[in-house]
Amino acid sequence: MSIAKISGIRSVKRKKMPARINVDQPLWDQGSFIGRFKHFLWVTDPRTCVASEDDLNNAKTLVEQYRAGKEPPGTSLEQIIYAKKLYESAFHPDSGELQNVFGRMSFQVPGGMAITGAMLQFYRTAPAVVFWQWVNQSFNALVNFTNRNAKSPISTTQLGVAYFTATASAMVTAVGCKSYWQKNAGPFIQRYVPFAAVAAANCANIPLMRQTELIQGIDVSDLNGNLVGQSRLAAVKGISQVVISRIIMCAPGMLVLPVIMERLEKYPWMQKIKPLHAPIQVMGVGCFLIFMVPIACALFPQQCSLKTSTIEWLEPEQYAKIKAKCGENIPERVYFNKGL
Template sequence: MREERLDIDQPLWDLSTFAGRWKHFAWQTDFRTCTVSNSELLEAKKLLENYKLGKEPAGTTQEQVVYAKKLYESAFHPDTGDLQNVFGRMSFQVPGGMLITGAMLQFYKTTTAVVFWQWMNQSFNALVNYTNRNANSPTTVSQLGIAYFSATSAAMITAIGCKSFWAKRASPLMARYVPFAAVAAANCVNIPLMRQNEITNGIDISDENGNKLTKSKLAAVKGISQVVISRIVMCAPGMLILPPVMERLEKYAWMQKIKFLHAPIQVMLVGCFLTFMVPTACALFPQNCSIKSNILERWEPENYELLKKNCEIKKIPTYLYFNKGL
């Protein structure tokens, strides 16, 4: 019997449920895909293009097509189809995040270390935010520079301020939470600024069939807000649970003998958290986000008029959809 063909434009799981989204993102953000060469990634893209046309090589199995789809979705931008920088991909969140977050949690005692690792973290975040933006809203070099400088400054000011405050008034354990406070504050600055063009000019919104009908600034605000929450949730368990764990462990004599391993231990523990939390955070909200058309009628009348014009004699959809980015 002939093998049933896949609709490779559709997800393998039901994305209307959290469980389905979790499976999808665990599959899509698999950090092992970061080791795949660019030539193999481009071959996967070509295989999918040929498969759509029914011209795939003879003997191609469904497993090969599914793996090609995994490579494509982990490495290519969903809006443009361009190959993403490996360090900015969501599949690099586990190896990249564990190294930087582990270092932030370990080297928190001196102001110099705090400033350096916050700078490293925000540089990494800026790359991730830019790589996973809604690419239909281009951002200028000056806007990127302002976003990067502002987010980095916010992280450093928060970190130094918390460190100075808690050093005098709180226990040593509280000082370990300085990195999380800085990261949370910086995410609230970094992501909106990195994607400010979406808020200023609006993003494309479509009907359920993907037909672009108008733009919306409110849709951009909703999508970016959800991304900010997701990013904070992504790092929260590791940065909130590990400090008391390490505070307790470091009191044991055997831990005192292996101080040189404290940083690697924290890095590995953060990696364990992120392996689970990256898909969890990405799955919190649907990737294909929705907004009611009557909200546009009330708050964005000019975009609603464009919506009516593009719908012509057809009924205006109750819900409109857009890619919120990651």
């Protein structure tokens, strides 16, 4: 494995690293936004998407060996860090299963820039709006399903209903906004039809794809990682934060780029290269996403927490189960993976 080519390794090497690291914990402090941003900038590196399945499985094996203190003799810390990066970029933190490459957060930049660029470019006709919203929401549904809390399974029927409802909401919003703005607003405002549809659809897509968590609750643990019960409030909090993060992730590219393109398209030289407008928008979205993906993921801690007093107030039946399991040692806060 080539370690020097992977971004983030050099910055890690500059720090004084201990003789051994905890492969189950991030390399940076997750109590601060900067620490979380560095972590997600590192782990969502789109170049990890091209790693072969063999390399990913080898990285998982090395991480497991290192965790048990049985790594091969001569293994360097840099190799462990690289293996940890591949492992965290491709395997689900709850189930440990290899994720579909198109659903990984590390694929958000290449996948998101292509689809968002197309949505921003092809917004003038209703069929184009409907088609690209369908493509985008299909992609989002895959990402949402891939990055859900894996301890809350969803049936095929629920998955199908969630997918069709989310994609339908996006297309209805897009067509409705286009029809209204076409009559009441100028061409420039119509450029924001894709963002309005995406924002509205995210509010439906994510909760629907993770509806089992809202219905049944998700596992919550104490500070030491010991399972203490389930909570629907935890699911609501985690999913709400993910919705906000996803909207913020796409907002700069979809709000700023139309202004840039509106001005650029007035120049004669831009009029001569109309076939290149779509590729230009795609690259522009990519420039935004390369930073916005880790920024959006870093807005809220991955291991989210909730006060047990809140659960006692709003979910007395779940609090009773936690109390029965913990006795007098009820933790002040419980922790859970919010998903991405």
